[in-house]
Amino acid sequence: MTSARRLRKHWWGVLFSGVFPDRRSVPDENPWIGPAWADLSQRKLRAIPPAAVPVDGVPAAPTLGYPAVTSLVINLMSQDRPCRVVDFGGGTGYECFRLLPSLSRPENVSFHVFDSNRALFDLGQAFGKTVPHGDRVFFHPDSFDGWEGPIDILHINTALQYLPDPIADLAGLLRRGPQCVVLTRLLAGEIPTFTTCQNVLGVRTPCTFLNVRDLVAGCAAAGYRVAFQAPCLEEDLTGDFAPDIPASHRIPHSLTLVLHPMAAAQACASATASDQGL
Numbered sequence: 193m194t195s196a197r198r199l200r201k202h203w204w205g206v207l208f209s210g211v212f213p214d215r216r217s218v219p220d221e222n223p224w225i226g227p228a229w230a231d232l233s234q235r236k237l238r239a240i241p242p243a244a245v246p247v248d249g250v251p252a253a254p255t256l257g258y259p260a261v262t263s264l265v266i267n268l269m270s271q272d273r274p275c276r277v278v279d280f281g282g283g284t285g286y287e288c289f290r291l292l293p294s295l296s297r298p299e300n301v302s303f304h305v306f307d308s309n310r311a312l313f314d315l316g317q318a319f320g321k322t323v324p325h326g327d328r329v330f331f332h333p334d335s336f337d338g339w340e341g342p343i344d345i346l347h348i349n350t351a352l353q354y355l356p357d358p359i360a361d362l363a364g365l366l367r368r369g370p371q372c373v374v375l376t377r378l379l380a381g382e383i384p385t386f387t388t389c390q391n392v393l394g395v396r397t398p399c400t401f402l403n404v405r406d407l408v409a410g411c412a413a414a415g416y417r418v419a420f421q422a423p424c425l426e427e428d429l430t431g432d433f434a435p436d437i438p439a440s441h442r443i444p445h446s447l448t449l450v451l452h453p454m455a456a457a458q459a460c461a462s463a464t465a466s467d468q469g470l
């Protein structure tokens with residue numbers, strides 16, 4: 193466990209507790225609009241390092257961990273054409289601002305942040321005015337349903353677990369046809385899908401851990417297959433479960449998944465198989 197995680201556990205208690213039949217059984221106190229989350233978000237934004245010296249025009253990725261995967265995908269897709277990244281559940285746009293200094297063609301990239309807690313946008317918008325290419329991050333106060341136009345990359349970092357029905361909601365986003373999907377810090381693994389209570393800086397919210405096979409089947413039914421998967425080793429969850437969560441429900445790390453569209457015929461076959469429970 194990192195020292196930051198140890199300190200948080202000491203201060204606020206364990207992160208995940210209980211196994212609940214559904215999300216309605218867990219109190220939702222909306223941690224994302226409280227002062228503690230705003231304070232942490234601001235400290236994280238201010239700690240983003242500036243661009244490092246580029247190698248052959250390519251600056252360094254923020255770390256070798258999960259953001260490096262997103263950085264690679266964006267750089268590959270933005271060399272000679274515009275690349276629209278939708279950051280769903282993006283909050284203050286922290287991940288977008290963290291990725292910006294690693295982009296070789298930032299002028300080709302636009303980040304579009306959607307989030308149900310629009311109060312977070314004020315922090316991101318103010319921060320965007322202070323950093324190079326900060327104007328490439330756009331915050332959308334309207335619902336994502338009204339978004340028109342192509343999505344080159346759908347990016348979700350540690351937000352899927354808070355959506356009302358994560359697999360169905362992701363499938364809905366996939367039906368908008370992104371060229372590539374980058375899901376980082378996913379709470380998914382070889383565990384049963386279950387709802388728990390997450391303690392975010394002392395504030396409770398329902399959180400869904402996913403069975404990774406069900407998640408992949410849901411994506412296949414929407415026409416997407418896995419191109420890459422890796423554990424997020426920098427997110428060590430081993431100390432984060434209360435004793436009332438059985439070992440069979442625990443994962444040691446979160447997960448990064450990159451998905452891409454499969455051929456139409458294959459998508460059809462997968463959807464049929466999934467409808468038949470195969």
Ligand SMILES: C[S@@+](CC[C@H](N)C(=O)[O-])C[C@H]1O[C@@H](n2cnc3c(N)ncnc32)[C@H](O)[C@@H]1O
Nearest residue numbers: 224281282283286307308309349350351354355
């Ligand atoms: C742990 S934060 C992650 C924020 C951001 N992705 C990041 O990496 O900094 C989870 C985010 O999910 C957002 N969220 C929760 N429920 C949501 C929903 N139904 N639709 C969109 N965003 C949601 C929260 O407002 C919050 O900003």
